[in-house]
Amino acid sequence: MRLENSLHAALSRSELLLHYQPKLKLDTGELFGYEALIRWNHPQMGMVSPAQFIPIAEDSSLIVPIGDWVLHTACAQARRWLDRGDLLGRMAVNISHRQLKLANLVDSVHSALQHSGLPAECLELEITESMAMDTTQETLDTLVRLREMGVHLTIDDFGTGYSSLSYLRKLPIDGLKIDRSFVAGVVQEPGDAAITRAIISLAASLGLAVTAEGIEEASQLAFLREQGCPFGQGYFYCRPMDVARLDDWLAARR
Ligand code: G
Ligand code: G
Ligand code: MN
Ligand code: NA
Numbered sequence: 001m002r003l004e005n006s007l008h009a010a011l012s013r014s015e016l017l018l019h020y021q022p023k024l025k026l027d028t029g030e031l032f033g034y035e036a037l038i039r040w041n042h043p044q045m046g047m048v049s050p051a052q053f054i055p056i057a058e059d060s061s062l063i064v065p066i067g068d069w070v071l072h073t074a075c076a077q078a079r080r081w082l083d084r085g086d087l088l089g090r091m092a093v094n095i096s097h098r099q100l101k102l103a104n105l106v107d108s109v110h111s112a113l114q115h116s117g118l119p120a121e122c123l124e125l126e127i128t129e130s131m132a133m134d135t136t137q138e139t140l141d142t143l144v145r146l147r148e149m150g151v152h153l154t155i156d157d158f159g160t161g162y163s164s165l166s167y168l169r170k171l172p173i174d175g176l177k178i179d180r181s182f183v184a185g186v187v188q189e190p191g192d193a194a195i196t197r198a199i200i201s202l203a204a205s206l207g208l209a210v211t212a213e214g215i216e217e218a219s220q221l222a223f224l225r226e227q228g229c230p231f232g233q234g235y236f237y238c239r240p241m242d243v244a245r246l247d248d249w250l251a252a253r254r
Contacts, residue, residue, distance in 0.1 A: 016038060100127065158178055
């Protein structure tokens with residue numbers, strides 16, 4: 001309850017901020033886009049992880065104004081990078097379950113795109129596999145409308161949910177993100193290597209863009225390249241960082 005109260009104040013006190021993690025094309029190492037990751041700089045507790053406060057935001061409906069703020073902020077930043085030539089592909093934003101259910105997501109995305117002037121094609125929404133399994137007609141309509149606007153939809157943490165793959169046929173999606181728990185084991189664990197290979201090949205045959213997340217080592221990158229995985233992100237390239245530090249990282253690459 002106390003964290004909930006201070007989370008309410010956090011928005012108006014500008015304690016929330018976004019970090020961004022670059023996503024790269026694995027074959028050339030070219031910068032493709034970014035994933036926006038929320039942070040809470042709490043006055044007493046310091047940096048609070050979204051794993052801690054997003055569930056609180058979901059339980060209290062604060063996820064609606066917070067999600068709206070994330071979309072507006074990420075789209076505005078993407079527009080700046082696009083204008084500077086530092087966005088070839090897309091800005092990815094994580095969407096939580098309740099945010100999708102509360103159904104004004106179409107308006108919220110529309111407003112964020114309008115305000116920022118970011119083309120819809122430059123925005124990607126990441127939804128979790130459990131969300132994808134649990135769509136009602138209403139949430140499916142929301143996803144279809146977002147897709148019709150030109151926004152890309154991606155299944156995050158792919159492979160960690162349930163085993164039914166039928167939703168891949170049903171949902172208007174463009175991509176999959178291989179969960180980092182599999183990527184972590186591709187070199188040492190034959191099972192993780194097999195699952196990762198299977199996801200890459202499944203995505204390719206369904207025409208979906210696949211991203212490997214949590215790449216930490218050159219050996220993992222080599223495996224993913226060998227398997228033809230097109231996109232990746234992870235500490236090996238760059239940690240999620242605030243705009244100032246990411247601008248330094250971008251400048252150093254030029
Ligand atoms: O960046 P980090 O590993 O701390 O993120 C932890 C979790 O919080 C991840 O599951 C990530 O998807 C989620 N997360 C990060 N930013 C956002 C956000 O803006 N909105 C939502 N709904 N989830 C987020
Ligand atoms: O659930 P989602 O995939 O959105 O969460 C992404 C989380 O993974 C973020 O919290 C981000 O900080 C974290 N992350 C990004 N790259 C790496 C990495 O290379 N290793 C690890 N362990 N975590 C990472
Ligand atoms: Mn994600
Ligand atoms: Na993930």
